[in-house]
Amino acid sequence: MTRVVIFIFCFAFLFMLSPVFVNAQDDDCCPEEDKYGREDELLINEWQKQMDDFNAKKDQLLTQLKKSNDEIDALKRESADRDKKIADAENLLYSSVGTDRNGIADFRKKFDETEKKINNKLGTPADARKSYFNEIEASKIKCLPEFYNRYLAMKSKLEAWEKESAIVVKSNQYTVVKGDCLWKIAGMKEIYNKNNYWPKIWEANEKGVISAPKGTPKTIVNPNLIYPGQVLKIPVLTEEDLKNLRDVKYQVKMQKQAEDRKLNRNKSTLKKKDIKKEIKKDVKKDVKKDEKKEVKKDIKKEVKK
Numbered sequence: 183m184t185r186v187v188i189f190i191f192c193f194a195f196l197f198m199l200s201p202v203f204v205n206a207q208d209d210d211c212c213p214e215e216d217k218y219g220r221e222d223e224l225l226i227n228e229w230q231k232q233m234d235d236f237n238a239k240k241d242q243l244l245t246q247l248k249k250s251n252d253e254i255d256a257l258k259r260e261s262a263d264r265d266k267k268i269a270d271a272e273n274l275l276y277s278s279v280g281t282d283r284n285g286i287a288d289f290r291k292k293f294d295e296t297e298k299k300i301n302n303k304l305g306t307p308a309d310a311r312k313s314y315f316n317e318i319e320a321s322k323i324k325c326l327p328e329f330y331n332r333y334l335a336m337k338s339k340l341e342a343w344e345k346e347s348a349i350v351v352k353s354n355q356y357t358v359v360k361g362d363c364l365w366k367i368a369g370m371k372e373i374y375n376k377n378n379y380w381p382k383i384w385e386a387n388e389k390g391v392i393s394a395p396k397g398t399p400k401t402i403v404n405p406n407l408i409y410p411g412q413v414l415k416i417p418v419l420t421e422e423d424l425k426n427l428r429d430v431k432y433q434v435k436m437q438k439q440a441e442d443r444k445l446n447r448n449k450s451t452l453k454k455k456d457i458k459k460e461i462k463k464d465v466k467k468d469v470k471k472d473e474k475k476e477v478k479k480d481i482k483k484e485v486k487k
Contacts, residue, residue: 279322289323297332300340307344308422315340347421355392358412364405373416379427380405381436386415405439 276282281289292314299310315336318324324333356367364384369377384405394400395411402408419427426432 275326279326281323286323286326289318289321290328293318293324293329293332297336300336300343303343306421306425307340307347308420310340310343344420347424354416354418356414356416358408358410358414360410362408362410364402364408367414374419376427378433379419381433382417382419382423382427383414384436386417387412391415 273282276286296310296314296318299305299313300315304310318333319337324330356370356373358367364380365377368374368380368383374382384402387402390401392413392415394409394413398409398411399407400412402412402414408414417423
């Protein structure tokens with residue numbers, strides 16, 4: 183009985199305390215909800231503010247982009263206009279020297295090739311002149327601003343190269359003395375200082391020397407025959423001449439020509455000698471015949487007596 187009373191009393195006590203507990207629970211929960219709600223609201227406001235700022239910046243950048251695109255389009259139009267004016271001016275300039283863009287491109291290629299050859303001294307000066315320099319020099323295109331100063335420099339270098347390449351002789355003529363021959367003359371220090379350069383002297387004088395004494399041949403038909411008193415031309419040797427003179431085939435050719443001339447002269451001399459011999463023989467025969475006739479006459483006279 184006592185236990186039942188105690189149980190009932192405890193239950194009633196707990197029942198009386200339960201509203202206070204519930205109210206206490208409610209009082210503890212509500213502030214938390216308000217706190218989180220306010221934080222979310224603050225986050226939303228901050229996010230919205232940032233979005234507004236970003237949108238404003240985006241609008242500003244789009245405005246700047248449009249302005250830049252407009253400026254680019256204006257510059258493109260201006261550039262195209264200037265390119266057209268430049269093209270028209272170039273065409274007018276090219277027509278003034280008698281060519282067009284294709285002609286300029288072809289000329290530029292030849293010019294660059296020749297300039298490289300001369301600057302690096304490739305080949306010989308004669309090769310440079312023959313390849314394109316003479317063509318460049320004759321063309322009006324060289325007067326264009328792109329080429330003119332380079333052309334003057336190239337021309338100066340080519341002329342200096344030609345002077346370096348040529349053998350300088352102290353005298354452009356030589357008077358033959360007794361005992362001279364072309365081989366000996368070419369080897370003199372004041373001439374070529376090279377004996378085997380004699381063919382150039384022969385070529386220069388084959389059809390006519392500068393002068394010769396009366397009764398002395400004025401040409402050198404046979405290189406093995408020169409005469410005292412003949413004044414020979416001594417030509418300046420260019421790089422092309424040197425190239426030929428150093429060529430073995432050229433030397434053999436000239437030597438063969440000299441030998442042929444010598445052989446022809448010997449044949450002619452032999453013919454003359456043979457004719458003289460025959461004449462002498464005939465004379466001797468005639469003399470012997472005459473002598474025999476005289477002897478016979480003398481014998482007959484003696485017999486008659």
